């Protein structure tokens with residue numbers, strides 16, 4: 001089946017994206033134009049869109065999360081006014097719609113957009129307005145997409161309670177939840193307990209970047225101390241899955257094979273079992289992980305073993321600009337390099353929709369009304 005599952009077919013499939021950074025998906029042409037407008041100096045001087053796009057990709061391709069994150073300086077710099085935030089948010093929605101995304105959660109850290117005098121509220125309102133404008137334009141063009149935002153607090157900073165309060169205040173105006181991001185090592189999520197307590201007191205949703213650059217203690221804290229609804233990445237849960245004398249982490253390619261041929265040869269530790277038993281959604285981002293060194297390659301990415309073990313796996317882009325990716329590209333890479341088929345793509349899409357921070361009835365409507373029928377039609381195409 002996967003032989004005819006071409007990039008074009010995949011492009012036409014509905015997709016659900018839970019983990020996409022607004023400041024990680026700015027169009028390179030927009031970075032170039034806005035940087036010139038505000039006088040922000042960019043690291044490449046040839047003045048071409050291609051040169052800048054390549055600079056982001058290559059700089060992010062360092063094997064280090066810290067260096068990957070340094071590139072955000074140049075997108076955050078051009079997202080400091082109402083007009084610019086509106087434009088970036090609107091273009092994000094249009095780009096996602098063009099990629100076949102039908103539901104997305106776009107995250108960003110309001111505290112990073114105050115350099116030119118905006119308040120936190122003004123930042124959120126400008127992004128919201130841009131998202132709504134993008135939805136309207138995409139719908140008018142026949143590509144309807146629902147986009148909600150997640151407000152991120154930076155884990156090295158100290159504003160998480162304020163940002164959590166902001167997320168609760170704007171929950172009925174398009175903000176679906178909260179997130180913690182930034183360099184992981186040395187900044188455990190438990191530093192932000194007050195924020196999580198506030199969210200729980202108000203029955204609000206949150207996810208935490210955990211188990212990306214740092215391993216099991218980070219995942220354990222995110223779930224058992226903080227109470228996260230989902231895990232951003234979570235890929236290092238495989239440190240707690242034994243294979244032979246070692247773990248999946250030691251030989252992920254062998255683990256992917258073993259998960260298909262003999263799943264019982266993979267033995268889950270207590271934490272790995274807890275994550276699977278309680279159906280914790282994993283927001284997995286293969287290309288980003290290869291760039292930051294969290295995974296060796298697409299073929300050997302643990303997403304395949306975790307999918308075969310029936311974890312609640314979702315597929316995401318993380319940062320479309322830095323990781324030079326899209327949902328179509330993530331899906332196509334798994335089909336071409338990791339043996340995924342149409343059933344797998346439908347499954348991760350449905351998993352993501354089930355795990356969205358959107359009211360249950362709205363999730364169900366997208367699953368029943370949009371996702372299932374489109375995948376059923378695609379499946380017929382393979383069996384005429």
Ligand SMILES: O=c1[nH]cnc2c1ncn2[C@@H]1O[C@H](CO)[C@@H](O)[C@H]1O
Pocket residue numbers: 021022023024065069072076107108109112152181182183209212288318319
């Ligand atoms: O993969 C990631 N891991 C941790 N932090 C990230 C990742 N991608 C982006 N950000 C951080 O999240 C901020 C808000 O969107 C970005 O500015 C970046 O610093």
Ligand SMILES: [Zn+2]
Pocket residue numbers: 019021181209232318
């Ligand atoms: Zn991320």
